[in-house]
Amino acid sequence: MSRGLVLFDIDGTLLRAGDREHARAFVEAMAEVFGRPIDLDGVPLAGMLDSEIARLALERVDIAPVEVEAKLPLVMQKMGERYTARVLAGDRADWVLAGAVESALALADAGYALGVLTGNARPVARAKLVAAGLDELFPIGAYGDQARTRGELVRLACAEAERYYGMCFPAHRVILIGDTPRDIAAARAAGARVLAVATGRYSVLELKAEGADAVLPDLSDPVATLAAVEAVLSGLAPKG
Secondary structure (H helix, E strand, C coil): CCCEEEEECECCCCECCCHHHHHHHHHHHHHHHCCCCCCCCCCCCCCCCHHHHHHHHHHHCCCCCCHHHHHHHHHHHHHHHHHHHHCCCCCHHHHCCCCHHHHHHHHHCCCCCHHHHCCCCHHHHHHHEEEEEEECCCCCCCCCCCCCHHHHHHHHHHHHHHHHCCCCHHHHEEEEEEECCCHHHHHHHHCCEEEHHHHHCCHHHHHHHHCCCCCCCCCCHHHHHHHHHHHHHHHCCCCC
């Protein structure tokens, strides 16, 4: 019987952010599908779903929303094909943030089920995990090509976890670990809990102000990570 489901963000939480191959595959895929150059300059990226990013980039160059929605699945597919062809097993091993593996293993050893909840489209996310050697540690997840908002991904992750692990995970036994205010908002929208880590562009104070259940500077101390998760799920973690 699992003690709960822990869902890790990928970029900025498990791995360092700023993957140029992801961005390159993204803009190339949009250009191929829509037949014109399209860039991501000025489009917010932190905590965003790939589907959200694509909509913003495409709509600002006056592509009709109906055309965007019709072709968005093909953009995600083409992006995934390009990224997977370029980023191979082992290519992101040195991108893994300090303590991320050890913290995940400590949680697994303590009886928690693990997965990812990420804005990356599924093929990109799974390729990143393979490239970092983390795919077996995080066998399930929910991804940025599956929904319109990050909050919706919590329900999808729980459904996939139930199929994989063979048990139900109610929202109050689910905790997201992420590095942005959007991770916090997603947990709140779904009735889940959240442990924020200041491993991205947001500080401990900023993440506390956003209402995370608990905040750590990073995942470098697996004992602290496990203690924070247990405190949050038991309702003992101080707010703000």
